[in-house]
Amino acid sequence: xxxxxxxxxxxxxxxxxxxxxxxxxxxxxxxxxxxxxxxxxxxxxxxxxxxxxxxxxxxxxxxxxxxxxxxxx
Numbered sequence: 001x002x003x004x005x006x007x008x009x010x011x012x013x014x015x016x017x018x019x020x021x022x023x024x025x026x027x028x029x030x031x032x033x034x035x036x037x038x039x040x041x042x043x044x045x046x047x048x049x050x051x052x053x054x055x056x057x058x059x060x061x062x063x064x065x066x067x068x069x070x071x072x073x
Contacts, residue, residue, distance in 0.1 A: 021046075028042075031045065031046070
């Protein structure tokens with residue numbers, strides 16, 4: 001099982017960048033509730049919000065999810 005956990009850690013290091021986000025106390029529960037109301041995780045909710053924002057700014061914007069799907073084997 002440790003081998004699988006190591007595999008997952010290495011795979012995540014290869015596929016994902018990590019960011020730390022600071023928000024005001026209490027805002028996490030608001031974001032979590034909004035995400036759950038859409039059937040999403042907090043991460044999916046935030047990434048989707050970024051994609052939608054960028055899509056409105058630029059007609060040739062490629063959503064983050066599409067970039068990720070291209071990397072998957």
